[in-house]
Amino acid sequence: MSENTIHNNDYAVIGKSVPRIDGREKVTGAAKYTGDLKFPNMLYGKILTSPHAHARILSIDTSEAEKLAGVKAVITHKDVPSLKYGISPARWDENIFCIDKVRFVGDKVAAVACIDEETCYKALKLIKVEYEVLPAVLDPLTAMDEGQPLVHEEYERNINTEIHQEFGDMENAFKNAHHIRKDRFVGQRTYQSPIEPHSAISMWQDGKLTIYSSTQSPHYFQYYIAREFGMKMGDVRILKTYVGGGFGGKLEPTGLEFAGAVLAKNTGRPVKMFYDRAEMFAHNRGRHAQYMEITSAVDKDGKILGCHTNFIMDGGAYTSLGIASAYYAGALLPLTYEFDNYKFDMFRVYTNLPACGAQRGHGAPQPKYAFECHLDEIARDLNIDPLEIRIRNARRPNTVTPNDFGINSCEIKSCLERAGAMSGWAEKKGKLPKGRGIGVATGSFVSGAGYPIYRTNLPHASAMIKVHEDGTAATLYTGAVDIGQGSDTVLSQMAAEAMGFVYEQMKIVAADTETTPHDFGAYASRQTLMSGAAVKQAGEEVKRQLLDMAASMLQRPVYDLDVKAGEIFSISDSSVSLSFSDAAREFFVRRGPLVGKGSYTPPKLGGKFKGAAVGTSPAYSFCAQVSEVQIDEETGVIDVLDVWDVHDCGMVINPGLLHGQVHGALFMGLGESIWEQVLFDDKGKIVNANLAEYRLPTALDMPKVHSGLIDSYEPAGPWGVKEVGEGSTNPTMGCFANAIYDAMGVRINSLPLTYEKVWRALKEKREKEQAQK
Amino acid sequence: MQAIVDKEGIKRYLISLTVNGDTYTVVVKANTMLVNVLREELNLTGTKKGCETGDCGSCTVIMDGKPVNSCIILALEADGKEITTIEGVAQNGVLDKLQESFLNQTAVQCGYCTPGMILSAKALLTRNPNPTEHEIREAIAGNLCRCTGYVNIVKAIKEAAGQPVDEH
Numbered sequence: 001m002s003e004n005t006i007h008n009n010d011y012a013v014i015g016k017s018v019p020r021i022d023g024r025e026k027v028t029g030a031a032k033y034t035g036d037l038k039f040p041n042m043l044y045g046k047i048l049t050s051p052h053a054h055a056r057i058l059s060i061d062t063s064e065a066e067k068l069a070g071v072k073a074v075i076t077h078k079d080v081p082s083l084k085y086g087i088s089p090a091r092w093d094e095n096i097f098c099i100d101k102v103r104f105v106g107d108k109v110a111a112v113a114c115i116d117e118e119t120c121y122k123a124l125k126l127i128k129v130e131y132e133v134l135p136a137v138l139d140p141l142t143a144m145d146e147g148q149p150l151v152h153e154e155y156e157r158n159i160n161t162e163i164h165q166e167f168g169d170m171e172n173a174f175k176n177a178h179h180i181r182k183d184r185f186v187g188q189r190t191y192q193s194p195i196e197p198h199s200a201i202s203m204w205q206d207g208k209l210t211i212y213s214s215t216q217s218p219h220y221f222q223y224y225i226a227r228e229f230g231m232k233m234g235d236v237r238i239l240k241t242y243v244g245g246g247f248g249g250k251l252e253p254t255g256l257e258f259a260g261a262v263l264a265k266n267t268g269r270p271v272k273m274f275y276d277r278a279e280m281f282a283h284n285r286g287r288h289a290q291y292m293e294i295t296s297a298v299d300k301d302g303k304i305l306g307c308h309t310n311f312i313m314d315g316g317a318y319t320s321l322g323i324a325s326a327y328y329a330g331a332l333l334p335l336t337y338e339f340d341n342y343k344f345d346m347f348r349v350y351t352n353l354p355a356c357g358a359q360r361g362h363g364a365p366q367p368k369y370a371f372e373c374h375l376d377e378i379a380r381d382l383n384i385d386p387l388e389i390r391i392r393n394a395r396r397p398n399t400v401t402p403n404d405f406g407i408n409s410c411e412i413k414s415c416l417e418r419a420g421a422m423s424g425w426a427e428k429k430g431k432l433p434k435g436r437g438i439g440v441a442t443g444s445f446v447s448g449a450g451y452p453i454y455r456t457n458l459p460h461a462s463a464m465i466k467v468h469e470d471g472t473a474a475t476l477y478t479g480a481v482d483i484g485q486g487s488d489t490v491l492s493q494m495a496a497e498a499m500g501f502v503y504e505q506m507k508i509v510a511a512d513t514e515t516t517p518h519d520f521g522a523y524a525s526r527q528t529l530m531s532g533a534a535v536k537q538a539g540e541e542v543k544r545q546l547l548d549m550a551a552s553m554l555q556r557p558v559y560d561l562d563v564k565a566g567e568i569f570s571i572s573d574s575s576v577s578l579s580f581s582d583a584a585r586e587f588f589v590r591r592g593p594l595v596g597k598g599s600y601t602p603p604k605l606g607g608k609f610k611g612a613a614v615g616t617s618p619a620y621s622f623c624a625q626v627s628e629v630q631i632d633e634e635t636g637v638i639d640v641l642d643v644w645d646v647h648d649c650g651m652v653i654n655p656g657l658l659h660g661q662v663h664g665a666l667f668m669g670l671g672e673s674i675w676e677q678v679l680f681d682d683k684g685k686i687v688n689a690n691l692a693e694y695r696l697p698t699a700l701d702m703p704k705v706h707s708g709l710i711d712s713y714e715p716a717g718p719w720g721v722k723e724v725g726e727g728s729t730n731p732t733m734g735c736f737a738n739a740i741y742d743a744m745g746v747r748i749n750s751l752p753l754t755y756e757k758v759w760r761a762l763k764e765k766r767e768k769e770q771a772q773k
Numbered sequence: 774m775q776a777i778v779d780k781e782g783i784k785r786y787l788i789s790l791t792v793n794g795d796t797y798t799v800v801v802k803a804n805t806m807l808v809n810v811l812r813e814e815l816n817l818t819g820t821k822k823g824c825e826t827g828d829c830g831s832c833t834v835i836m837d838g839k840p841v842n843s844c845i846i847l848a849l850e851a852d853g854k855e856i857t858t859i860e861g862v863a864q865n866g867v868l869d870k871l872q873e874s875f876l877n878q879t880a881v882q883c884g885y886c887t888p889g890m891i892l893s894a895k896a897l898l899t900r901n902p903n904p905t906e907h908e909i910r911e912a913i914a915g916n917l918c919r920c921t922g923y924v925n926i927v928k929a930i931k932e933a934a935g936q937p938v939d940e941h
């Protein structure tokens with residue numbers, strides 16, 4: 001793999017692959033995740049879920065369960081607030097426990113707290129729920145038909161979200177087109193599958209509720225829990241320990257926090273709640289299955305004149321984060337290629353299946369797969385090289401998308417050119433032996449959402465730095481959430497850089513709503529830019545105060561002083577020096593704690609139309625990917641040989657961690673491309689809710705990865721940063737589909753691109769060819 | 774094996790196992806899993822649970838030299854066995870070369886798979902100090918990682934085996 005030069009020359013701490021701040025704890029097994037915690041007198045809790053996809057609850061009898069020795073509490077909807085929740089205020093549609101009916105296999109009905117796990121399972125079996133089974137809506141494509149049962153009575157025709165947006169002059173674009181093409185694609189439901197299962201430990205003390213949770217956003221949990229229980233946010237403390245991956249699946253409260261809070265209150269004891277792997281699948285909130293129709297008009301050079309996307313997505317039984325997924329699906333599509341005329345129609349429908357939410361890349365990866373395949377088809381119609389048609393349409397910096405997203409830095413053209421050069425595109429395209437093919441696709445993503453999930457004027461991120469009394473260490477307090485991506489490390493590097501301090505002496509306290517200042521958390525790839533901006537400001541405030549003290553200690557004007565890597569120096573006289581520690585210690589003696597603080601609120605972004613806020617961001621990442629595959633004609637087996645990934649993600653703070661994000665995104669893209677799919681039986685029950693049959697790629701499946709960077713600087717980000725973790729998920733599925741086409745001349749129009757689908761497509765092609773002879 | 778029967782008629786067995794060099798005697802039921810003895814009785818929570826069905830490898834420990842999924846090993850089967858968990862890999866606070874190489878190669882993200890990965894790798898390098906890349910991939914094929922794509926994990930194992938590692 002090659003790595004391009006990055007802006008690291010002038011910096012002491014950022015731009016370097018320093019080791020993770022939590023690395024040692026993680027390699028020794030000392031790192032504690034929520035499930036590893038134990039508290040004195042702690043109980044264990046489990047949730048009883050629905051065995052039916054759609055059923056009326058006629059009665060719930062908990063008396064037998066209550067009698068069992070070791071059972072300390074049993075709760076149902078009667079014992080909890082009936083206020084509906086969800087993360088999208090416009091569509092609050094979920095209850096802590098179902099009241100009159102259940103809406104999917106796995107819907108929450110009751111919960112128990114017991115002295116141990118085994119007693120929980122026994123107690124759950126003793127709860128008698130009488131159901132009247134109702135006809136279920138399992139097919140999103142017919143869910144909107146007249147006469148279908150309703151998942152939620154208040155939502156006619158099972159329409160959860162409906163979007164119709166039109167920008168520019170579509171009619172004219174299509175009238176003047178040289179070529180118009182329509183294609184249809186289908187995406188599948190996948191699941192984030194973090195390796196750590198969800199868990200939450202709740203406890204009460206003097207009216208205050210504390211919850212340790214495996215969460216991506218303590219703040220949102222705090223907000224929703226306080227709201228649900230009518231508490232002051234100050235009386236709810238949410239904190240995380242280490243989190244074993246999230247990928248969007250741990251962004252919203254589960255039943256575990258709500259039920260655990262009530263069980264802990266009723267028993268007066270800490271309660272640990274957890275999902276096992278099958279329950280994780282049932283809770284789900286993974287990627288929506290989307291049905292995507294795309295029609296584009298192009299000129300004779302393949303330049304896109306206008307595009308119409310017409311999508312349906314299977315939302316499952318609740319809104320979850322899906323309203324944002326629905327908007328993202330279409331809103332982010334015009335990022336990578338420049339065109340002025342765009343129409344986006346979407347229906348997100350309710351079905352009696354587990355709810356879908358935000359999975360890495362949010363609504364964007366499947367539409368991107370569809371569009372990248374569609375663009376290759378257009379290129380073929382016009383006899384243009386696929387790489388070339390992308391370069392011709394590539395977005396330029398300082399442009400505005402038809403849906404009013406302002407793009408600052410954008411090096412997608414260079415990404416494409418570089419990926420082409422690294423992969424040897426020109427030598428390979430059209431010249432590879434039969435069975436081998438090469439494909440290209442692009443991706444892009446927001447670096448943080450322009451608006452928070454609920455309406456609030458709080459800053460999006462804030463940070464505090466406290467230099468220790470003797471000046472030898474500094475602690476960063478941030479609400480940002482490290483779920484494995486490395487934000488604790490990156491933000492500590494940023495803090496040290498901004499203060500003129502050293503990384504090795506940084507400590508961090510993160511993601512605790514009581515001890516750390518507010519931050520919205522880990523979603524929408526926001527932390528490097530947004531939390532980073534707050535941290536930079538806090539560091540600069542420390543630096544200002546420190547240099548002011550140094551000026552008085554050294555009897556020199558403050559403008560002549562600077563500090564870097566723990567040493568204060570004079571700009572005019574190299575003989576003058578003072579250590580950061582000595583100046584910081586003196587500061588404490590004379591003036592008290594040396595503290596810096598910072599906060600970040602994005603500027604006002606986006607247009608004025610309905611839904612204009614979703615997809616806005618201060619900055620967007622861009623990337624291009626080329627992959628080479630080998631297909632076995634007999635069996636349809638797909639072997640991905642090499643992948644070249646080139647990124648424009650602004651200034652890179654920690655190249656090691658950044659490439660780690662690229663590898664992980666490619667891995668997830670590979671799984672979703674070929675194997676991963678949540679499957680249901682005809683009663684709406686998941687048939688592969690385990691890690692053997694829901695097939696994640698193993699170490700034997702991963703191709704060679706070559707990850708490259710384009711030098712870029714984003715004016716909206718601190719030190720020029722922008723995101724990488726999600727945008728890099730976007731190109732993979734389309735890239736592989738295009739490579740398969742190149743290898744075999746068959747287009748697989750639905751995900752996953754399984755061996756069987758390839759085999760069937762090859763068989764059909766052969767039969768057609770034979771018939772023509 | 775010594776057994777006692779409780780009031781409800783459930784049999785419990787006294788087993789003795791050596792974990793990270795120390796011998797422990799614990800009382801278990803016939804269906805108690807090794808992973809729960811390690812985590813709940815001995816408080817060795819470095820051994821993780823990701824699935825409890827033998828599919829993810831997070832609970833990997835080394836038992837008599839072989840990597841095993843401790844979530845599908847009965848505690849009874851571990852009676853008299855020598856077990857190494859992640860807590861026993863570093864010696865006297867000094868990291869093992871695999872732990873060092875995992876840090877060097879940025880092979881850790883969320884860290885949930887890391888203990889299991891390191892133990893599978895350790896068992897490999899003990900029986901085969903100079904594995905090929907394919908052998909490395911085979912040795913960790915039962916350990917799922919959702920974060921890293923295994924790219925840097927494979928590099929870390931190569932580094933620990935003293936093999937050259939490409940820069941990226």
Ligand code: FES
Pocket residue numbers: 821822823824825826827828829830831832833842843844845
């Ligand atoms: S927890 Fe043992 S293999 Fe997953």
Ligand code: FES
Pocket residue numbers: 195244245484880881882883884885886887917918919920921
């Ligand atoms: S580092 Fe997260 S699962 Fe491997």
